[in-house]
Amino acid sequence: MWFKHLHLYRLHDTTPVALDALETALEAFAFRPVSPSEGKRLGWQCPAGRHGQQRVHEIQGHRLLSALRQERLLPASVIREEVEERAAEREAAEGRPLPRRDRQAIKEQVVEELLPRAFTRSQRIDLWWDTARGLIAINCASRTRAEEALDLLRQSLGSLQVTPLTVRQLPSRTMTTWLEDMTSRPEGLRLGDQVELKDAGDDGVWRARGIDLDGDEVQSVLAGGRQASRLALDIEDQLSLVLHDDLTLKSLRFADAVLDEASQNEDDDDPILRLETDFALMAHVLSGFIEQLIDWLGGEADPAAPTS
Incomplete structure (x- = not known):
């Protein structure tokens, strides 16, 4: 439960979202595992995992939300090696260098074929919403992952006015x-x-x-x-x-x-x-x-x- 890293954001929405409305909004974007054709997926899960049914826990104005991000691991080196092998076979058969668009088509085909067989990796991203102070903090190491969680919350609520927290002195x-x-x-x-x-x-x-x-x-x-x-x-x-x-x-x-x-x-x-x-x-x-x-x-x- 204890956070390791935090990215801080100022919430500009003046009207707080009611707890029951927030729970309903998150339910519509609940996590589901990636399909064989998907590279990644992000959705809301219960912060208590298998022990809980709530997607929001609120204590004294502090709200805890939890997103789960799942992605298929398909290394670029594996894709590149397979593309080069297939491109070489085509070039030998046709007796000419392959145009760039043909190489791109081969790459898309390789990804489509390999993706269903790729392993998956999951990452939990916790979000702390301080309703009294209008502050949102996201527990993850990467700013990119934090922004993805904010985008998911924005999509769930329909709109979300936030900016990174800034101070007067550098x-x-x-x-x-x-x-x-x-x-x-x-x-x-x-x-x-x-x-x-x-x-x-x-x-x-x-x-x-x-x-x-x-x-x-x-x-x-x-x-x-x-x-x-x-x-x-x-x-x-x-x-x-x-x-x-x-x-x-x-x-x-x-x-x-x-x-x-x-x-x-x-x-x-x-x-x-x-x-x-x-x-x-x-x-x-x-x-x-x-x-x-x-x-x-x-x-x-x-x-x-x-x-x-």
Whole structure:
């Protein structure tokens, strides 16, 4: 249940969707396995898996949704090898190079034939909807996968006005200041042991992990004009994470104190109660931290809402 990565979005729709209406909307786009002719499919599943029947769990204004993405694994190298073999046979038989359109037709035929025999891979994508704050956060490593989940929600609801969360101060500039000046760090914030520094020119990226970020080595690299693009942070008794310059939160790890509190809650071995209890506690910790983070980065910017 505990999220690992988060992509943050601001919801611009002013009227919240009623819980029963949301459940109905998700039901219409429930997950079904990919057919033999499909390359991928995305749909809603119950967050509690086989233990539950709800597609939305709501606790104190926090909603949990879960999408399942399934795709067939058909490596490009396998397709390319089969296309080359068939193209070579055609060229030998016809005594001429194959036109590009003929090669494309062969490729389409190869994909059509191999796809039903390909293995499938499934990925769960959790979506946390903070209705009180108008915030949507998606638990996945890839921004592309997060956007796919948003597209599915938009399709399910008919419309969804969201934009990536933005702040007034560039995260890279603030992270760099935290590295350069210990006194600039907010109370309760400590640096971890990972950093990525980018050069404004073409000198590449400098990465380090498992080191003292207040040490001379990091300061020497910063003196060359590099800016922080990733920085490991530790929030006392709450969580640790890696903040990216696009405001993505990666490698989330909740503090022992939080996990101990979760384990002490009585759930009577009810998997749904356990899911909702853990989710409520996690949402409480994350919502508090995100508010802090926005404040540390100069407050939220005010982008124009999308038109659709």
